[in-house]
Amino acid sequence: MADAATKPKPVTTTADEAQQELTDGFHLVIDALKLNGINTIYGVPGIPITDLGRKAQAAGMRVLSFRHEQHAGNAAAIAGFLTKKPGICLTVSAPGFLNGLTALANATTNCFPMILISGSSEREIVDLQQGDYEEMDQLAMARPLCKAAFRVLHAADVGVGVARAIRAALSGRPGGVYLDLPAKLFSQVMDADAGARSLVKVIDPSPAQIPAPAAVKRALDVLDSAKRPLIILGKGAAYAQADDAIRALVEKSGIPFLPMSMAKGLLPDTHSQCAGAARSMVLKDSDVVMLIGARLNWLLSHGKGKTWGEPGSKQFIQIDIEPKEMDSNVAIVAPLVGDIGSCVSALLERMDGKWPRPPADWIDAVNERKQANIAKMAPRLMKNSAPMDFHSALGALRNVIKQRPDAILVNEGANTLDLARGIIDMYQPRKRLDVGTWGIMGIGMGFAVAAAVETGKPVLAVEGDSAFGFSGMEVETICRYDLPVCVVVFNNNGIYRGTDVNPSGGSDVATTVFVKDARYEKLMEAFGGVGVHVTTPDELSRAVNEAMDCGKPTLVNAVIDPAAGSESGNIGKLNPQSAVRKK
Ligand SMILES: Cc1ncc(C[n+]2csc(CCOP(=O)(O)OP(=O)(O)O)c2C)c(N)n1
Ligand SMILES: [Mg+2]
DSSP states (O other): OOOGGGSOOOOOSHHHHHHHTEEEHHHHHHHHHHHTTOOEEEEOOOTTTHHHHHHHHHTTOEEEEOSSHHHHHHHHHHHHHHHSSOEEEEEOSHHHHHHHHHHHHHHHHHTOOEEEEEEEOOHHHHHTTOOOTTOOOHHHHHGGGSSEEEEOOSGGGHHHHHHHHHHHHHSSSOOEEEEEEEHHHHHOEEEHHHHHHHOOOOSSSSOOOOOOHHHHHHHHHHHHTOSSEEEEEOHHHHHTTOHHHHHHHHHHHTOOEEEOGGGTTSSOTTSTTBOGGGHHHHHHHOSEEEEESOOOSGGGGGGOSGGGOSTTOOEEEEEESOGGGTTSSSOOSEEEESOHHHHHHHHHHHSOTTOOOOOHHHHHHHHHHHHHHHHHHHHHHHOOOSSBOHHHHHHHHHHHHHHOTTSEEEEESSHHHHHHHHHSOOOSTTOEEEOGGGTOTTOHHHHHHHHHHHHOOOEEEEEEHHHHHHHGGGHHHHHHTTOOEEEEEEEOSBSSOSOOOOTTOOSSOOTTBOSTTOOTHHHHHTTTOEEEEEOSHHHHHHHHHHHHHHOOOEEEEEEBOTTSOOTTGGGGGGSOOOSOOOO
16 A cells, blocks of 8 residues: 555545545655665755655655765765665756766666666657757666666556666665656556555565585685685675674684775774785785675786786685676686675585684784884874874874774775775774775765765765865755764865976966865855864864764864875876876
C-alpha cells in the first residue's frame, strides 16, 4: 500500500472520491524509494522536479537542496559509500543533469553506489531535435559514464525502474546509475492499488559472492610461501564493512599492511603492523602482496616500475568482486573473486591456529624504517611558527583527530591532500573521505554535508584554497542545515604555491595564484556561521577544537607560507616534460 502521507490530499466530495483511489508518477517514485529504505535525497530543485522534492519532503523524506548539482551528486555518492545504500541525487534536465554527471562518473570510477535521478524534457520533441526547453538526450549522454542507465515512460513501470537502478548500483562492484524520468511521467495517474502493487522491494541487492575453495587454497599457498609478505587495503575493503574479519586476518597473519587513502583507519594507523610510514620500502622489497579491495591502478604505479623493485620480484594475490579486475596491469598469480567479507572469512577459516608469522628479519626491517621515518617527521609537526607550513599546521590537526577518532575527515587539495594523508592518523574505518581514484577537486563540501547528515558525527574538512573554491558556495548549505562541519582552508594564495609569477612580465598574475591574503572565513560569516582567521598552529588548534566541540558551522582560514608547497604535491612527476626549451 502507498504510504498514507504520500497519497494525494484527502477529498470529501463524491465526485472527487474516485480521485482518492488514484496515484501518480510523483508519488510512485517517492513510494518506491521509501519502500527500499531510501529516505534522503540530495539535489537542486527546478522544472520538472520541484514538486517531486516538495512531495518527498511532505512524505517524510529528508530532501537537502544544494547550490550546485555537482555537490549534491558528490554528497549522494559518499552517502552511498558510507551506508552501502545508493545515495540519491535529484536534478533538473539538461544543465542540471550535466552538472550532476561529473559526480555520477566519479562515483562509478570510485565504486560508490549512487543513483542520479534527473527530470527530462518531452521525448517526442527531444528526439526530433525541435528545440524543447532544456532539450538533451540525457540517457545517451549518461550511459557511457555509469554502470547502467534506465528511463521510465509509464507510471506503472516506476517500481521496476527504481528497483533496477538500486540493484545495478549495489550488486557486484558498486557504482553510479542514471534514472531518467521525463516530465510527463510525474503527472501520469493510475489506480492507487495497482500502483502500490507495481512497486518492487529489492531483495538481497548485493548478494554474497562466495569465492571458490580452490581459489582460497591457491591464495593461501602463495601467502604461505612468502618471505616478505604485504597486505594492501583499498577503499573497497573499507566499503565492504567487513571490519572485524579484515582485522582478524591481518592480525592472525602478522603481515604488515598498507592502507590506501580511504582505507586508512580500517585498522588504526598506529597499529603495530601498519606499514604506512615505510610505504616506499614495503612496496619495493615485499615478495608477495595481497590486495584487498585495492586496484593496481596509477595510485599503485600499476604494480610495476621502480616503485615495485626488481622486475619479476613480486607475486600478487588479489581479492576483488570484479573478475575483470584481475591481470588488468600485471599478472595475478592468485585471483580471489568474491565479495570481500566472504573472501576474507574464507581465508581466515582455512588459516589454522598455527599459521606462521612472517620471518622476523622482514618485520624488523619494516619496523626500523617506520620508526626512522616517524622520528624524522616528528620535529616538523611540532613547530609553532608563523607563517605556518603544511607540516606544522597538519601537526595541529593530527592531534584534533587523535582526540576525536570518531570525527570524519574530508580532504582535498594537492599539498594539502598529500601531506594530510601521511600526517593525520586515522583510527576508525570510513572516517577519511577524499579525492579518490581521479584526484578530483570539488568533493569537499558535498562530502562534508553527506558525512554529517548520514553519520551525525562532527566533520573536519581540510581543504586547499583552490580545492575549496570548487564547492565553496555550499557553506551556505552547511549553515542552512546547521551541520557540525568545520572547514579549514589551507590558504597559501594559490594552486600548489602562491609565489609563481607571470613569465611574460604582463599585468595578469601567474596562472596558479589567487588574490593574496584572501579572507575565506568571511564566506562562512556571511551565512551566520563562525569565521576564524589563524596564523599559528596554536591558534589553529584552538579554533578547530572549539568548532568541533560546539558543532557550529565554522570556517578557519589558516594562513600557510605561500612558498611552502611543491608542484602538484606528491605527484609532480606526472606533469609532462618536454625536451624543447622554448617558452
Ligand atoms: C576537477 C579538477 N580540476 C582541476 C584539477 C587539477 N588540480 C589538482 S590539485 C589542484 C588544486 C591544488 O591547489 P590547492 O587546493 O590550493 O592545494 P595546495 O597544493 O595549494 O595545498 C588542482 C586545480 C583537479 N585535480 N580536479
Ligand atoms: Mg593552495
